[in-house]
Amino acid sequence: MTVQQFDYRDGDTLLQAGIAFPAGEEKAPAVLIVHQWAGRGEGEHKTAERLAELGYVGIAIDMFGKDVKGDPSGDNSHLIGPFLSDRAALLQRVRAAVTFAATLDRVDATRIAAIGYCFGGLCVLDLARGGADGVRGVVSLHGMLDGHGLEQDGAIAAKVLVEHGWRDPMAAPDKVLAFAEEMGARDADWQLHAHGRAMHAFTNPHAAAPEKGMAYDADADRRSWESVTAFLAELL
Template structure:
């Protein structure tokens, strides 16, 4: 495990003794084979809520898997989703941009792949199919927000440093999920205008949402590898331990609320 991911596990893990069951899973969306990562705690006897974890634009990498493991340690069944197909990932921005554009430039493709993952998670014997949430980082954050906008049946979505701009704003009464947006106040990729427009959109749609800005945090603030990746790719991204800790706690508070209703 990379040093940054090990640090993440040590900071956030409530127990290093959890009986985690980890499984690489293949599933289909159209003609594309997707390769996800499913993890849960074998020691939990009852059906558990399920959480979909949607990766950054880098693809389904160790960081997304580690977040899934962290959720499993807390009693959730987590599926780290493959949005690109064949488990593709890269640490090069040019590759990541190509992977991302291959999805977002094709209408309906992101939805098809997200729903395929959601169906897979709901079908797991240890999952309560009526209690499904989704979280996402960067590209994944924008993805889960768009799923909420479309009215996908989710209890909650949490977007970490995700893009807020959309060509298909939520319609009044359509949003089912409670929405949590966790944003770096100094994120150069998220403009003040996009925040204003997002909040107006959510209000007009009648959505239950919360928007949180973390002072001093920039894009990628939850990922311990952001500094290294930013330097290698000349990108203004960086890790912020305090914002990471606070945003994770905010997500857990949201889950406690929606899943215990």
């Protein structure tokens, strides 16, 4: 496995991806990893490496801009706020990463998927909602589920997997139901796995604020990863 940093762009914005390549020289399917609200960091890079060990090109993408990082233990609303208020810009930023991934020599551009954590979960779901050009499927892990309101209809082509903590205050049961209705209305091939005791950020070992609805859950973390890898194996 080799790990490298690559610059790419969304219009005038310079971005940077951390990429883990599997052993060998042949083309391989790629999985984009979209970060949580603090920006691309150690967790996303470790996920890229885990994916490379499974034979995928793991690409930890960048939503905020090269060298723009938030506070992992603080409030990063100022970083995600502009994207939550302009979902078209959010979709464009994620699509720029897909376009970039398809240009890489080691990537089989016909086999690309995207997974996202927290804010990143919302990003990959919007990618599916927006037509998912170039992406076969997406996975949201403890992501926000709110629709984007971009007046898009028709069937969702990308397959969708959601790994959800049932006690997540950012995706309460009414939002889960609304999401299910949205997916059904657009004839998506979708799955939602609810982890009954899990809260928001259940895959993050540093999450320890149950009073705010955020806590690591080792069982949900393990089970969700098994689900993700099975989904990717079927998809790619």
